[in-house]
Every structure is written in structure tokens, then in C-alpha cells.
Amino acid sequence: xxxxxxxALIVVEGVDRSGKSTQCKKLVESLKTRNVNANLITFPDRTxxxxxxxxxYLKQKSNLCDEAIHLxxxxxxxxxxxxxxxxxxxxxxxIVDRYSFSGVVYSSVKKNMNVQWCQExxxxxxxxxxxxxxxxxxxxISKRPNYGDERYENKETQExxxxxxxxxxxxxxxWDVVEADGGVDDVHQLLxxxxxxxxxxxxxxxxxxxxxxxxx
Ligand SMILES: Nc1ncnc2c1ncn2[C@@H]1O[C@H](COP(=O)(O)OP(=O)(O)O)[C@@H](O)[C@H]1O
Ligand SMILES: Cc1cn([C@H]2C[C@H](O)[C@@H](COP(=O)(O)OP(=O)(O)O)O2)c(=O)[nH]c1=O
Numbered sequence: 001x002x003x004x005x006x007x008a009l010i011v012v013e014g015v016d017r018s019g020k021s022t023q024c025k026k027l028v029e030s031l032k033t034r035n036v037n038a039n040l041i042t043f044p045d046r047t048x049x050x051x052x053x054x055x056x057y058l059k060q061k062s063n064l065c066d067e068a069i070h071l072x073x074x075x076x077x078x079x080x081x082x083x084x085x086x087x088x089x090x091x092x093x094x095i096v097d098r099y100s101f102s103g104v105v106y107s108s109v110k111k112n113m114n115v116q117w118c119q120e121x122x123x124x125x126x127x128x129x130x131x132x133x134x135x136x137x138x139x140x141i142s143k144r145p146n147y148g149d150e151r152y153e154n155k156e157t158q159e160x161x162x163x164x165x166x167x168x169x170x171x172x173x174x175w176d177v178v179e180a181d182g183g184v185d186d187v188h189q190l191l192x193x194x195x196x197x198x199x200x201x202x203x204x205x206x207x208x209x210x211x212x213x214x215x216x
Contacts, residue, residue, distance in 0.1 A: 007037065007093035008202045009084070009126055010195055013101050013165060014134035015158045017144040019180050019187060023134070024097040026188045027195055031093060036199055039087060042097040043077055050076045058150045070107040074121045077103070081125055088126070088207055093199055100125055100210060101168060106152060109160040119212045127208040130198045132191055133169050134180035135162070171213045 010027075012020045024040055031038035046055040050072055056062040057069050064072070077100060084094060100122035108115045136144075147153035152161075169175045176194055180187045 004089075004091050005203045006205075006207065007088045007091050008129045008195070008199045009088060009094050009096065009207070010198060011096045011099040011101070011128040011131045012134065012191075013098060013131055014180070015136070015141075015162050015165070016147065016153055017141065018134040018136050019184070020097050020134060022184055023180075023187060023191055024095045026184070027095045027191060030188070030192050031095075031195070031199070034196070036093055036196075037091055038093040038095060040095050040097065041080065041084065043080075043099055043102070044073060045076055045080060048076065048079060050079060058152075060149070060151055066107060066110050066113055070103065070113070070118060071121060073103045073107075074100070077122070077125055084126055085207060093195075095195075096128070099128065099131075101131065101165070101172075104212075105161055105164045105168065106157075109157065109164055123209075123211055125210045127210040129174060129202050129205075130194065131169075131172070131175045132194065133165055133175060133177045134187075135166070135177055137181050140181040173213070 012024050012027075014020050021042070024042070028038045028040045044054045044058075045051045053062070053064075054069070054072050054076060057064055057072070087094060103122055104115065104118045107113050108118045141158075152158070166177075169177050178187070178190060178194075182190075
């Protein structure tokens, strides 16, 4: 074993407008000021070839069948796997804005999409050390700025997504459900404490491979 400690793989999940992007950016900044080497990764990564297809689908400029777009989102993670693994081994903590759980949840709330089928192509990606699920009360959600015009940005889909994330949080390992109604800085402090704890724990633990606990 060499002396270099690996970075932690931290995923932030939640419905649209739950504050993920805001919090992920702040986490990376705060980690850096505490001398923890950290990078931000966001999914979908709209900058790649696959990401361009996803972007066009989300903006409703193109259409794809549910299975095909599911596999695109997943491939968008596979194309980043090697880089993520390299960074973690170099000691960089990765703060990841959405991951495979968004992939499974947003696809499987659609009619005729099977949860196990949706999980299958995600297996083999890197397993997060911690998944922070941001949850909001109805009251707080209604106070956040309006949804945009992208696909899935409607109340019905978002409610199904929120319910399925909650169900998943009880079934998967290393999830922490965080009530995120508070102000930006309060939520940040809460998350930072959890992330710092995880960063100090992972040290020399091997990076694991993602699998899913059986879902009913
Ligand atoms: N804790 C908070 N309290 C109030 N508004 C917030 C909070 N966090 C984020 N926002 C605002 O809510 C909107 C969605 O935040 P964002 O971080 O983009 O969420 P997401 O990435 O989950 O879609 C933005 O306008 C942001 O400024
Ligand atoms: C990562 C991922 C996101 N999505 C959806 C969730 C979002 O509605 C949309 C775009 O994600 P994102 O750009 O993170 O949206 P927001 O900032 O509003 O949370 O793509 C999937 O359907 N599958 C996936 O694998």
C-alpha cells in the first residue's frame, strides 16, 4: 500500500431545483480551503458527443425512445469512469452532481420502464462512498424559481421522482437523506460536515463497484 490516500466519491441527488448545483459548487470550494483536493463532476455532462444528444433530448429539440435515452445517460457516465477512477486514486475527492440513481429514477418513473432493466447498464460503474439525497418540503419547492422548459420539468414527474428517491434511500447502502429547506449556508454546513467525515474515512479503502440492492 502506498502512502497516498484516495479521494472520496460523493454523490448529491434530488429532484430538480433541490439545490444540488448550488451545494456541489460550495462543497468543492470549502473542501479546497480545507486543503482537500476536490473536483466537481456533473451528470449529464452535456459537453461530450453523447452529452450533446442528451442536451437536445432534454431541450425537446429531438426525440428518442425511453430505452435509447436511458442508455445515453448511462453511457455518459461510462465515458467518465476511467477519468473518475484515476482522479480518486490520485487523492482527488469528487463531488458529483447527479449519478446513476437519477438515471434509474427518472427513467423508471416512465410508463413501461422496468426498474431492474434500468439498473442493469449502471452496474460496474464506481460505487459512491456517500450519496446525499436533498429533500424539500412542498412549501419550499413552491418557493423556488419556476421550472424551465426542459423535459421532466413538471410537477407530476417531479413528485414521482421525489417518491422514488425516498424509496431508494431506504434500500441502498451509504445514503444520507438531508432536509434541505434551510438557507444555502445552513444546508452547506450540514453537508460539509458529512463530506469531511467521509473524506477522512475512505483513506486506503478500495474503490468499490456499483451494484443495486434488489428493489421490489
Ligand atoms: N437553500 C436554498 N434556499 C433558497 N433557494 C435556493 C437554495 N438553494 C438553491 N436555491 C435556488 O433554487 C434554484 C435551484 O437551485 P440549484 O442549485 O440550481 O438546484 P438543482 O441543481 O437541484 O436544480 C436556484 O435559483 C437557486 O438559487
Ligand atoms: C443524470 C441524469 C439526469 N436525468 C435528468 C434529470 C434532470 O431532469 C435532467 C437534467 O439534469 P440537470 O442538468 O442536473 O438538471 P437540474 O439542474 O434541473 O437538476 O436530466 C436523467 O433523466 N437521467 C440521468 O441519468
